[in-house]
Structure formats: structure tokens, C-alpha cells
Amino acid sequence: MTTAHGDIAIAARDVVVGFGDRIVLDHLSLDVRRGEILGLVGASGGGKSVLLRTILGLIRKRHGTINVLGTDLDHSSGEEEAGIGRRRGVGPMRLGPQHPAQTTPGLSPFHYSVSICV
Numbered sequence: 001m002t003t004a005h006g007d008i009a010i011a012a013r014d015v016v017v018g019f020g021d022r023i024v025l026d027h028l029s030l031d032v033r034r035g036e037i038l039g040l041v042g043a044s045g046g047g048k049s050v051l052l053r054t055i056l057g058l059i060r061k062r063h064g065t066i067n068v069l070g071t072d073l074d075h076s077s078g079e080e081e082a083g084i085g086r087r088r089g090v091g092p093m094r095l096g097p098q099h100p101a102q103t104t105p106g107l108s109p110f111h112y113s114v115s116i117c118v
Contacts, residue, residue, distance in 0.1 A: 007033050008067070010055060015064035017047075017054050024050045027064070056088070 010032040017025040024047045032038050040048040053059040055066055057073060066073050069087065071080050 009034050009036070009069060011065075011067040012051075012055065013065045015051075015054065015066065016062045017050055017059060018062055025054070025061075 008031050010030070012028060012030040015025050015028045016023065028047075028051065030051075040051065042048050050059060054061050055068070068084050071084060073081070073084075076084070
């Protein structure tokens, strides 16, 4: 299925993130389209939070590009960054008392969501 470039809300290409000698994201590429809901599932330490923090600009990447709403975050102006910042949010997720994270020993009860209004 081919989609127009304008349908892509987040585009990550060949992203590498690491800490010291440990590579956490190794040439990751990802598209999130407008209106799409994406869930990240994986093992503890698998890089889910690192990916989200990198997209938000909280962690620096070693390689690759990230575009949010058509703006390359490495080459954006302060005004463009501010515009994107007003359209994204990070917030806690409310988990019900029967959610596995609340009832399974060893699972973290701390979850959050990242949203971008398009």
C-alpha cells in the first residue's frame, strides 16, 4: 500500500541509540501514519522507552533521522520545534486494577503514552 508523504506523522530512519558500548536501537526504521495508534511491546530493556524518549528529543541518537509532522528534528528552527512541541504530549496511562501490570509480580506499574495531534 502506497501512502502520501503527508500521511506520515512520525518517520524514523536508520536510528542508532546507545549508551557507552551498548547499542539499544540498532538502525531502527519506523513510520507512524496520521490517525494510527501504535503500541510498543517488548522485553524489559528492549528499547521501547529509549525509542520514545529519542523521538521526543530527550535522548540523543548516534545516527539516523527522525521527522515529526514533516519536520526533520535535526535541522528544525526554534519556531518549528516549538510548533511541534505544542502538538505533542506525554502523559500517564490509567491502568485498571485487573491490568496485568497491576497484578503480575515483576511488571512495572509505570506506563505512559505519547501523542501527537495532527
